[in-house]
Amino acid sequence: MRSVSIIGIGQTPVGELWDLSARQLAYQAISAAMADAGVDRADALFLGNMLSGALLDQEHMGTLVADFCGLRGIEAAKVEAACASGRAAVRVGTMAVASGFHDIVIVAGIEKMTDTVGKDTTAGLATAADAEYEALHGVSFVGLNALIMQRYMYEYDVPLDAFAGFSINAHRNGANNPNAMFQDEIGLQDYMRAPLISTPINMMDSSPVCDGAAAVVLVPTDWVSEFATGHHRGAVHILASASANDTLAVHDRKDPLFLEAAYISSQKAYHQAKVTPEDLDLFEVHDAFTIMSALSLEATGFARRGEGWRMAHDSEIGLHGRIPISTMGGLKSRGHPVGATGVYQIVEAVQQLTGSAGANQIKDARLAMAQNIGGSGATIITHSVH
Amino acid sequence: MRSVSIIGIGQTPVGELWDLSARQLAYQAISAAMADAGVDRADALFLGNMLSGALLDQEHMGTLVADFCGLRGIEAAKVEAACASGRAAVRVGTMAVASGFHDIVIVAGIEKMTDTVGKDTTAGLATAADAEYEALHGVSFVGLNALIMQRYMYEYDVPLDAFAGFSINAHRNGANNPNAMFQDEIGLQDYMRAPLISTPINMMDSSPVCDGAAAVVLVPTDWVSEFATGHHRGAVHILASASANDTLAVHDRKDPLFLEAAYISSQKAYHQAKVTPEDLDLFEVHDAFTIMSALSLEATGFARRGEGWRMAHDSEIGLHGRIPISTMGGLKSRGHPVGATGVYQIVEAVQQLTGSAGANQIKDARLAMAQNIGGSGATIITHSVH
Numbered sequence: 001m002r003s004v005s006i007i008g009i010g011q012t013p014v015g016e017l018w019d020l021s022a023r024q025l026a027y028q029a030i031s032a033a034m035a036d037a038g039v040d041r042a043d044a045l046f047l048g049n050m051l052s053g054a055l056l057d058q059e060h061m062g063t064l065v066a067d068f069c070g071l072r073g074i075e076a077a078k079v080e081a082a083c084a085s086g087r088a089a090v091r092v093g094t095m096a097v098a099s100g101f102h103d104i105v106i107v108a109g110i111e112k113m114t115d116t117v118g119k120d121t122t123a124g125l126a127t128a129a130d131a132e133y134e135a136l137h138g139v140s141f142v143g144l145n146a147l148i149m150q151r152y153m154y155e156y157d158v159p160l161d162a163f164a165g166f167s168i169n170a171h172r173n174g175a176n177n178p179n180a181m182f183q184d185e186i187g188l189q190d191y192m193r194a195p196l197i198s199t200p201i202n203m204m205d206s207s208p209v210c211d212g213a214a215a216v217v218l219v220p221t222d223w224v225s226e227f228a229t230g231h232h233r234g235a236v237h238i239l240a241s242a243s244a245n246d247t248l249a250v251h252d253r254k255d256p257l258f259l260e261a262a263y264i265s266s267q268k269a270y271h272q273a274k275v276t277p278e279d280l281d282l283f284e285v286h287d288a289f290t291i292m293s294a295l296s297l298e299a300t301g302f303a304r305r306g307e308g309w310r311m312a313h314d315s316e317i318g319l320h321g322r323i324p325i326s327t328m329g330g331l332k333s334r335g336h337p338v339g340a341t342g343v344y345q346i347v348e349a350v351q352q353l354t355g356s357a358g359a360n361q362i363k364d365a366r367l368a369m370a371q372n373i374g375g376s377g378a379t380i381i382t383h384s385v386h
Numbered sequence: 387m388r389s390v391s392i393i394g395i396g397q398t399p400v401g402e403l404w405d406l407s408a409r410q411l412a413y414q415a416i417s418a419a420m421a422d423a424g425v426d427r428a429d430a431l432f433l434g435n436m437l438s439g440a441l442l443d444q445e446h447m448g449t450l451v452a453d454f455c456g457l458r459g460i461e462a463a464k465v466e467a468a469c470a471s472g473r474a475a476v477r478v479g480t481m482a483v484a485s486g487f488h489d490i491v492i493v494a495g496i497e498k499m500t501d502t503v504g505k506d507t508t509a510g511l512a513t514a515a516d517a518e519y520e521a522l523h524g525v526s527f528v529g530l531n532a533l534i535m536q537r538y539m540y541e542y543d544v545p546l547d548a549f550a551g552f553s554i555n556a557h558r559n560g561a562n563n564p565n566a567m568f569q570d571e572i573g574l575q576d577y578m579r580a581p582l583i584s585t586p587i588n589m590m591d592s593s594p595v596c597d598g599a600a601a602v603v604l605v606p607t608d609w610v611s612e613f614a615t616g617h618h619r620g621a622v623h624i625l626a627s628a629s630a631n632d633t634l635a636v637h638d639r640k641d642p643l644f645l646e647a648a649y650i651s652s653q654k655a656y657h658q659a660k661v662t663p664e665d666l667d668l669f670e671v672h673d674a675f676t677i678m679s680a681l682s683l684e685a686t687g688f689a690r691r692g693e694g695w696r697m698a699h700d701s702e703i704g705l706h707g708r709i710p711i712s713t714m715g716g717l718k719s720r721g722h723p724v725g726a727t728g729v730y731q732i733v734e735a736v737q738q739l740t741g742s743a744g745a746n747q748i749k750d751a752r753l754a755m756a757q758n759i760g761g762s763g764a765t766i767i768t769h770s771v772h
Contacts, residue, residue, distance in 0.1 A: 001483050001486040002485075003489070004401040021518070031635040038624065044629075046580040050445055051439070051445070052440045052513075053437070053439035053440045053445075053510075053513055054443075054445070056517060057512070057513055057517045057521065058513055058516075058517040058518075059436055059437070059439075059440070059442075059466055059468055059513040059514060060466070060468040060513065060515075060634060060761050060765070061466075062466070062467055062631075062765075063467065063468075063631045063632075063634055063760065063761065063764045063765045064516065064634045066631050066633075067631065067633050067635075067638070067764070068636050071631075072631060072632065072633065073630050073631065073632075073646070073647070073650050073703070074630065074631060075477070075628075075629035075630065075631070076467070076629075076631045076765065077465055077466065077474040077477070077478070077629070078465070078467065078763075079463055079464070079465055079466075079478075080446075080447075080448070080463065080464040080465075080466055081446060081462070081463045081464065082445055082449075082450055088463040091461070091463070092463070092465075092478050092481070092488075095478070095481040095482050095485045095487050096481050097487075098485040098486070098487065099387050099388075099481045099485035100387040100484070101387070101480075101481050101483075101484065118739060119477065123443070126443070126444040127438075127439055127443055127444055127446065128445060128446050129446075130444075130450065131442060131443045131444040132407070132444075135443065144553050145535075150697065198760065202707065213529050242461075243430075243461040243462075243463070244460065244461065245448075245449045245457075245458060245459065245460060245461070245462045246449075246459075247453050247458065248446060248450045248453045248722045249453075252453070260459070261459070262395060264459050304429050333633050338719060374446060374449065375446050375449065378446065378449045378453070379446070379448075379449045379462065379463075
């Protein structure tokens with residue numbers, strides 16, 4: 001198996017980008033990544049996207065984007081795993097290079113969730129859950145996460161403001177990220193006054209509906225020296241990568257408060273990289289909801305069960321804390337264009353590892369982990385890069 | 387790169403299967419393939435599917451199906467490239483094994499197109515075309531193919547009944563396939579009397595809307611001897627595999643009558659397999675419309691431009707002809723559950739190569755090619771197996 005490296009990254013700002021269509025967003029991220037890598041061609045494009053069929057009446061997005069980017073004649077496909085679509089595409093791109101099928105592969109994540117005429121974004125997001133056993137009965141995707149959070153608070157006797165620190169940390173970091181959707185810090189009072197969306201999830205527990213695209217260029221590690229990357233400290237290498245699934249429906253799980261797929265995929269990633277949680281310099285968590293941050297930290301070995309919420313403080317998860325998370329704003333503040341998020345996380349990890357993270361730079365960051373979740377924990381993909 | 391082999395196949399009958407949901411169809415094909423291969427576990431499932439988001443309000447189908455099949459904890463993802471989704475999933479599964487990421491990989495294709503409450507299947511199929519530059523203006527997917535066929539008849543002075551032989555051949559072969567949707571032979575009069583759908587495409591030029599699922603089990607070729615396959619002549623090996631794209635919108639092509647992506651992907655496949663068209667014992671074409679059979683035969687080296695329609699006769703494409711096509715009924719007679727078709731074609735090639743094709747058996751078949759088309763020629767994936 002060939003080792004795989006990232007030689008270029010690109011991203012659009014995240015937000016309600018009404019003047020940019022899906023293909024235009026993808027083009028901006030891909031052309032930026034190709035320029036960053038110094039390549040003018042590619043052998044394949046794998047596109048992470050969840051909602052183009054439901055919201056844009058457009059499938060076949062892989063070829064659409066390849067065509068629009070002038071990448072004709074190459075392999076192109078869309079990879080979908082709900083909100084983990086972006087990282088599922090990174091997995092496929094990595095396999096394409098590792099196997100020798102391709103040498104230069106672009107992986108992009110794109111989601112266009114706003115300004116979709118006559119479509120229901122909430123219904124679209126519910127397609128990540130089980131249509132017949134969950135969504136049909138009226139529960140939204142936020143509703144499912146609210147049920148998990150409610151149960152967590154009950155089981156572990158957790159106070160209402162316990163999750164505020166995750167949101168405060170994300171916003172503090174997002175304030176320094178020019179690509180973040182929200183660039184304002186928030187305080188405890190802002191959190192406590194935020195309107196409820198689905199009890200107990202409030203506006204500050206929840207990531208926003210938005211548009212965005214991110215891209216990376218992958219090559220065999222042996223080829224890296226042939227490219228002049230735009231980074232001060234050269235290419236970033238994919239050290240470990242694993243994907244695991246759990247039941248799609250939350251009610252089918254033995255314990256809905258434990259992210260089994262996060263445990264499996266992170267244990268595989270630790271094993272492949274020959275590291276322990278203590279070796280990581282940062283961890284990009286999938287903080288679509290603050291409860292997911294708590295559960296991820298528990299399942300990946302940073303906290304005991306029922307104790308993840310206690311880490312929502314600067315000394316634990318801040319930029320100078322024990323394990324910095326959401327270092328560029330996370331899904332909460334940077335934004336969560338669902339099929340793009342898994343690629344944004346990798347792009348941001350590369351920024352950290354190449355000293356390009358600006359005011360949010362983790363000093364001497366050498367090893368990063370990033371975890372992308374599809375559904376309410378049903379597909380979880382973990383990467384380690386260094 | 388590890389060589390990859392197919393050790394098990396499974397398929398459901400194709401038809402309007404109102405009593406089976408998408409997950410049940412997938413389960414039937416996957417469990418049949420696993421039984422055929424003699425495996426009770428897998429490392430990953432890659433699912434080809436196009437329309438679950440548009441017609442079933444269900445994304446995240448990879449994990450849904452893995453969960454329903456009892457394959458928990460493994461990697462799962464959906465791969466989508468319109469009507470080439472099934473074969474795009476075969477590509478990804480092959481990369482997963484070839485790279486060493488996984489050892490036992492299931493690739494399934496599933497589509498549920500009938501009995502979809504309150505959904506418009508024609509609008510769903512149009513998501514394979516360019517939503518902004520084609521579908522928005524009202525052209526359906528049949529309409530796009532009709533424009534291509536009309537132009538072909540004009541440019542090459544082709545008579546109206548010239549395409550009948552493709553349909554007659556498909557139905558003759560489908561009559562002997564117990565999994566085919568249509569098991570009745572047709573004659574020239576049936577073709578000529580068929581109602582027009584979109585001039586000049588009539589009912590007999592066009593593949594049906596239907597449900598179905600097919601699956602294969604992939605392992606490294608080195609592992610084959612460890613499994614007791616259900617086939618008389620053992621495993622089938624993936625000799626060549628290539629995917630190419632063209633412009634999504636037909637009007638953007640230099641020549642809408644030449645399938646550039648079929649040419650590129652078949653030339654790559656010939657090169658990888660070190661064979662020429664003359665070496666093939668059968669060719670599973672993507673006969674979604676009869677015009678596509680003619681164009682495929684031209685672009686893959688069996689006929690000169692404008693001459694593909696002249697091959698629509700038994701001596702050319704019949705079971706004993708120069709290059710047998712649609713040997714189990716093709717998309718026209720077996721049926722075209724869009725995201726599953728690319729996997730059905732591989733399953734049928736395996737039947738031929740292992741002497742399991744029943745009355746349609748090609749004598750001493752040793753080398754098969756199968757080509758899967760997404761959109762009106764925008765994504766074309768070619769495999770050679772032996």
